[in-house]
Amino acid sequence: MEHIVKLTRDGIQADLRAAAAHLGDGPVVALGFCMGGRNAFFASDPRFGFAGVIGFYGAPGIAGPYGPGPTQRR
Numbered sequence: 001m002e003h004i005v006k007l008t009r010d011g012i013q014a015d016l017r018a019a020a021a022h023l024g025d026g027p028v029v030a031l032g033f034c035m036g037g038r039n040a041f042f043a044s045d046p047r048f049g050f051a052g053v054i055g056f057y058g059a060p061g062i063a064g065p066y067g068p069g070p071t072q073r074r
Contacts, residue, residue, distance in 0.1 A: 009042070016043050020050060027051035032058060041070035 016039070020028050030053045032040035037058020044053045061069045 012039050013042070013048075016048055020048055029054060032056070034058060038063070038066075038069065042073070044070065045073070 016030065028050055030040040030043040030048070030050045032038070032054075033056045035058070037055030038060070039058070040053045040055040041058055041060050043050055059066075059069055060071045062072065063069055
């Protein structure tokens with residue numbers, strides 16, 4: 001739990017960019033469950049360069065204290 005409270009959207013997105021860069025030029029898909037599913041949906045932004053995203057149980061809309069979700073972003 002000590003690490004969860006330190007998470008930020010910017011930090012998670014930096015990790016996504018680093019993971020995609022590390023995996024190279026082949027098609028890469030972001031996959032996540034629950035909070036990871038929501039972040040996989042956010043990773044559908046073209047700047048991340050993923051071939052696809054799969055989110056299981058991730059809230060795509062406005063959720064609790066987390067504010068606007070991927071479906072509110074353009």
